[in-house]
Amino acid sequence: MPQLDGLPALRSLMQDAAQEDTRSLYDPDRLRFALTVPAGGADAAALRARLAALLGSDRFALEPLFDAPEPDEPVTFTFAPFGLDRTLPEDALFGIAAELRGELGLVACDPDLGATAYVEPVPETPAGTEGVVMDAICWEKGTPPEPKTWALEKTRVIQAWAMSPGKGKGIIVAQPDTGVADHAEFADTTFDFGKSLNLIEGGRQPTDPLAASMSNPGHGTGTGSVLASGEGGRMKGAAPKATLVPIRAINDVKIFNAAPVAKAIDHAVSVGAHVISMSLGGIPSFALRQAIRRAVRQNVILVAAAGNCVGLVVWPAAYPEMIAVGGTNIRDKRWKGSSHGPAVDFAAPAEFVWRADRQKPDAPKDGIAGGQGTSFATALTAGIAALWLGHHGRTKVIAEANARGVSVQALFRTAVQQTARRPAGFPSGLGAGVINAEALLSLALPSIAAAAPESAFEDPSGGIEPALTRMFGPGRLDPDFDWDAHGPEVAALVLADARAGRSPRGAGREVRAFRQASAGLTEAAAASRDPRLAQLALRGRPPAPSILIPAPVDADRLAGVLRSLGAAATPGITPEAAASVDPKDGQARLDAPGRREVLKPLTRRLEKGRQTVDLDRLDAGLARLHAEGTSARLDETTLIELEALVSLTDRPALPVTWRTTLEGRQVQSIDTDDPELGQFAALLVLARPDLEAGPLQAVGRIDGDGIHLGTGFVVGPGLVMTNRHVLEEFAAPLPRADNPRRWQMVRAATIDFSPSGNDPAQRFAIEEVAFAGPRQIHRLPISFDKLDMAILRVQPVNAAGMALPKPFRVNADPAWRGTDANLFVVGFPAPPASVPRDERGALRHDVIERLRELYGLNYRRKYFSPGLVQAARAQTAGAMVFDHDATTLGGNSGSVVGQLGGDLPAVGLHFAGDWLRANHAHDLALVRAATAGVAALLP
Structure with missing residues (x-):
């Protein structure tokens, strides 16, 4: 599948256009552009003829946007190919618009993006795929005031x-x-x-x-x-x-x-x-x-x-x-x-x-x-x-x-x-x-x-320049910049960065949304005298999980922390037993010996030189919990750190590194002597030879145009499994988002199996889509009745002569959870580029720095994390889901969830997770039993 952009991409799309389309021209899912011709320019018939000649097809709708165009005013037409959904990424849509504008001599050509800049707040945060921004931070808890006319x-x-x-x-x-x-x-x-x-x-x-x-x-x-x-x-x-x-x-x-x-x-x-x-x-x-x-x-x-x-x-x-x-x-x-x-x-x-x-x-x-x-x-x-x-x-x-x-x-x-x-x-x-x-x-x-x-009210930027000032600091409006051509894309990028937490000062300066600028905007921004435009457009698109800080600091939340910390403070009690710990017992266990036990993971990290966390500060917070229990008045940063401590206990993220065997072979391995492995230590000592024999090697980092998008793992000869929402970042479903007939590559996609995720010798080209879940995932909250899975065909031997790694055996036994609940996740976590917010929606740059100290992760490389199965989700049509507690971050999308037992089969496909909450994975045994397209591909 060749990568296409601009008008070649649109012509390719038009090959899939239907003979007619009974949907409304303004159906929210349709691929649609607003074409504005100069005053006195072509009428509808003439514009239709030029479009048909340019695209090699007349299967499209075209009509004036306004009922009665005013004299001496540019005329705008709505253009929509028949039967095509808007499935291309935003930069590709703007690329098409730019070429249409140039070829047709238009005043403006704007794609309808289905932009997500405006949301209505919700009382509860829905689960989301990594990278989805949470909107519950806007919701104010409480009850509506009386009388009901108070706003009037x-x-x-x-x-x-x-x-x-x-x-x-x-x-x-x-x-x-x-x-x-x-x-x-x-x-x-x-x-x-x-x-x-x-x-x-x-x-x-x-x-x-x-x-x-x-x-x-x-x-x-x-x-x-x-x-x-x-x-x-x-x-x-x-x-x-x-x-x-x-x-x-x-x-x-x-x-x-x-x-x-x-x-x-x-x-x-x-x-x-x-x-x-x-x-x-x-x-x-x-x-x-x-x-x-x-x-x-x-x-x-x-x-x-x-x-x-x-x-x-x-x-x-x-x-x-x-x-x-x-x-x-x-x-x-x-x-x-x-x-x-x-x-x-x-x-x-x-x-x-x-x-x-x-x-x-x-x-x-x-x-x-x-x-x-x-x-x-x-x-x-x-x-x-x-x-x-x-x-x-x-x-x-x-x-x-x-x-x-x-x-x-x-x-x-x-x-x-x-x-x-x-x-x-x-x-x-x-x-x-x-x-x-x-x-x-x-x-x-x-x-x-x-x-x-x-x-x-004349403003050539249409209100965009003030937004640039708000996000990037003062600048100077460039009179030569073509706002009609590029303004909508600039605004889309600015708003996306704003939602990710960008600000002109502090840690927010480095925040980037999961967006890429089109080639046209990149060129125009580079030539602009306003450096803010170049700063906006000349960047990559790293995955950015948005961190929502749980809120508020109330008795219920503190009770949960006391249960978990009480379990962590007591030798011999596993984290799974935390739910049975009474909060008052947990409070009592946080005496001096108990606090030392809780802080052991960080003490070990300090001894290894992994970070410089302030143990005295954390110990003071634990002491306050010991003295005051659920009435303790802890600041949010301290409480977040303590919650992170809970998730860190026996749930480390171990870097996958190269190890030289006694025979002199280089194999990918993990440090089974890591003191943070806790209850998993003995199991991983036994499992390490089998992990080194294939499973660690068979997980790779998926990139699009050289930028990290997610994770995938080998499941068969020339086959790699990942999430559909990862696939949607480098390929477009055609002609419709749901149940597409084919997929069109829009970015050069690769998978790299090295521990660093950046070794050309272990990089393989992704060639086409063998299977994908039938329903669109992109930009939508998690829905457990959707199958967030894709199976990709990958070149069996890469340019360096390396053969694709040995595949995982994909589990076919639906009773696996009843025999062994231990599991592991291998993937490529990405940095938390979104600045976290508190329950009032305020940006918390301090928390992201403290979490970096706690976890000490070197991002975008391969990590191994042990964990346990939590709960099975309802088995609804098309998607069978279980939860797990292994440590994951954004970029882990598409990671393998392996059973830590037997021949280490792949039992799950990780597709989502919430910060300090559960992680979600598709149960592969149930999926392959229910999905003929998957079963036909897997050995």
């Missing part, structure tokens, strides 16, 4: 109703979102479904399907209720008499595509919307900004969420023309997940805002709950905008704006900022203060301060 009271909406009994009547508010579901809170809401649109399934009806595959089913129902829930329900919307026009433009808040959002904005304007509320966000695009500017010229108010869980303000809120809304709580402090910065105009409640709650088709239709996110701050603001327009009369508002030579958008922004409530100690980065509906409505139109004209 904080924004003085109830007082505004008394001034304006119309409560938004006659004002049309469009809401691009996931759609709406039937709910009691909408019993007396005024909808105009005749103006609605469904861009996902097609047609007009914007019904939210509440599908389990959506990360936020019911999102549009929740935001719609905050905006316009009637007065007869259990809660109230900000504008209960406004007319709500839902537009189903996204299927998932977490997956943002710019083209359907731009289409939704244009549709809202065409049906006469007065306000557009956008509780969503992602990266910019030419078409998105074009749609916003068109709407502003039509006297529409547009408000957008600043963003959640990423820090930086996302688009469209980041556009200077937009009104960006940040989030606060009942104490007028910043909600911990709110994006913040100069782009935020003002704030509104975003923490435990009461909203309609219906997330499943069979869920009750009258549920309400406290939601978190700038989504709800935005919906509140949109409702208040409707109150403002209704109170003054939209005709008078437009006349006032026209007389001043500004837009209604600018007039509303200025009025809100002028009247915002700014309590003492109001946090920086959230604009003028908290929106105050009563003061806003009380302000006469002529008394509104001078509003900035539209020319003041």
